[in-house]
Amino acid sequence: MAGSTYKIIELVGTSDVSWEEAAKTALETAGSSLRDLRIAEIIKLDVTVENGKITSYRARLNVSFKYTKD
Numbered sequence: 001m002a003g004s005t006y007k008i009i010e011l012v013g014t015s016d017v018s019w020e021e022a023a024k025t026a027l028e029t030a031g032s033s034l035r036d037l038r039i040a041e042i043i044k045l046d047v048t049v050e051n052g053k054i055t056s057y058r059a060r061l062n063v064s065f066k067y068t069k070d
Contacts, residue, residue: 004066005066005067006038006064006065006066006067007064007065007067008062008063008064009030009062009063009065010043010060010061010062010063011026011027011029011030011060011061011063012026012058012059012060012061013025013026013027013029013058013059013061014056014057014058015056015057015059016055016056016057017057018057019042019045019057019058019059020059021057022056022057022058022059023040023042023059023061026059026061026063027040027061027063030063034063034065035065035066035068036065036066037063037064037065038064038065038066039063039064040061040062040063040064041061041062041063042059042060042061043060043061043062044059044060045057045058045059045060046058046060
């Protein structure tokens with residue numbers, strides 16, 4: 001049985017609505033150019049604050065995808 005190799009990259013998604021939407025944005029954008037996305041692990045959540053109010057949400061993710069030699 002042959003093994004598989006996966007590459008892990010870090011992505012940051014942003015949203016004006018929520019952390020969930022920020023993560024979704026990052027994954028959908030990456031999915032348009034990367035094949036076989038496998039696992040996404042949220043490693044950090046933060047917000048941008050202006051004048052004491054949250055203006056955007058950011059989600060940092062580690063995302064793995066199958067590595068294939070072309």
